[in-house]
Amino acid sequence: ETGVTQTPRHLVMGMTNKKSLKCEQHLGHNAMYWYKQSAKKPLELMFVYNFKEQTENNSVPSRFSPECPNSSHLFLHLHTLQPEDSALYLCASSLEQGSAEAFFGQGTRLTVV
Amino acid sequence: AQSVTQLDSQVPVFEEAPVELRCNYSSSVSVYLFWYVQYPNQGLQLLLKYLSGSTLVKGINGFEAEFNKSQTSFHLRKPSVHISDTAEYFCAVSDRGSGGSYIPTFGRGTSLIVHP
Numbered sequence: 001e002t003g004v005t006q007t008p009r010h011l012v013m014g015m016t017n018k019k020s021l022k023c024e025q026h027l028g029h030n031a032m033y034w035y036k037q038s039a040k041k042p043l044e045l046m047f048v049y050n051f052k053e054q055t056e057n058n059s060v061p062s063r064f065s066p067e068c069p070n071s072s073h074l075f076l077h078l079h080t081l082q083p084e085d086s087a088l089y090l091c092a093s094s095l096e097q098g099s100a101e102a103f104f105g106q107g108t109r110l111t112v113v
Numbered sequence: 114a115q116s117v118t119q120l121d122s123q124v125p126v127f128e129e130a131p132v133e134l135r136c137n138y139s140s141s142v143s144v145y146l147f148w149y150v151q152y153p154n155q156g157l158q159l160l161l162k163y164l165s166g167s168t169l170v171k172g173i174n175g176f177e178a179e180f181n182k183s184q185t186s187f188h189l190r191k192p193s194v195h196i197s198d199t200a201e202y203f204c205a206v207s208d209r210g211s212g213g214s215y216i217p218t219f220g221r222g223t224s225l226i227v228h229p
Binding site: 002004006033035041042043045048056090092101102103104105106107109 | 117147149154155156157158159162203216217218219220221222
């Protein structure tokens, strides 16, 4: 248990669906991250929020839309995804952006059909 | 932009043998270095980190790593592995991006497979 909780753990969605991934931490951290982990590829940083402000958008397609209503919660809204978007989506938090240690959630396994 | 190279995609080893997982990064003035472990269907868990000070860093589960600035390397070692060490291992580097904030970058990962 790392203190970072992601829901749901598994999600299957059609290409026309709209769904959201949720991440929650009560570690008092101010930075939160979304990563995409695909088979045979490096972990890809998608978005970074620091003190609720988006500081990084790593050229992510607009069908992925992040939201950070407060320092404890991070969402990833999904809309009209493609099969190649199927992956493990990992949320992480750290005390501040890029600082000593990132705590990861267990991930959401997303399958787009 | 920072890059992290994990030279081996897979490392098979027998139980109780020593192991070294290699990691190299592109040069930068100031970096933080990390090793994470990922067990099946889990997120990443921090094994150890180098921020400053002693170049030999000890982590959890008997792992250690040595920061070598001249070779820009941060190899992970364990003198005697167990079956339970079978997992994916990720090297990560955090340095200041163009915007002045620290950006974490991960390697592709090394799959450690421990055989009985």
